[in-house]
Amino acid sequence: MPILELAVKFGTYAAMGAILIFALGVVTLRNLFHCALCLAAVMIGIAILYVVLQAEFLAAVQILLYVGAVVTLVIFAIMLTEHLAGKTVRQTNSQSLAAILGLLGFVAVIAALIVKTPWPVTPTAMEAKVSVMGLGKALMGLYVFPFEVISIVLIAALIGTVVIAKKDAPEERL
């Protein structure tokens, strides 16, 4: 069905372009709240790419965790801190030109490497399907040790976040 494939192809390129435009908005807009909204748009676009790459579970996790949790957390932090940022405060440091030049070199080198490398893309690998059941079995079988390590890291980060963000005892003030 070539018309469907063509539609998928152009839709994917359009999603990529939209993601890049929103990502530029994330790093260049002055108002941090607008940056956070652009970040949510970028995450939704990346979820669309995951659907195109047939990773449906990852797309659901992406929307749930990034758009649902991380962006909300960022917006909370912006609301709790923003009111001292006036209109005239500079939002970038003075190394913008050096950063752009260095990144252009970096992108040129890596892009040349990507184009020149013969990637082993085989039709048999393209046919492989990943089901949620397979993911769960791999997570509980082959990758059970990293899974447990991640859970310990998560609980440590949770406790650490509460400890860092809570108010100090009043007698400890300097």
Next chain:
Amino acid sequence: MIALPLSHMLIFSLLLFAIGLYGALVRRNIIGILISIELMLNATNINLIAFSKYTSLAPETGQIFAIFVIALAATAAAVGLAIVLALYRTRKTIYSDEVHLLKW
């Protein structure tokens, strides 16, 4: 079934990574730097998923490591924003170049 070649996917995620790195290098606001780091982590995730789809013979591996990266990104965001809140409470600033207590 997938119409576009692997190298286009990789170059797209390279551009996304470069944009995130630019934000992390140039922004003064610490929350802006954290947002840029999230962009970079997502670019690497796209790479992992693309490789697992196009080339891998054990296709679950890439997706599982992408899940690990997402979990670590969530913890990084939570701890980083807690540090930002503590910093704002004690030093009344969220600009990275004004936090120079330990410099010199």
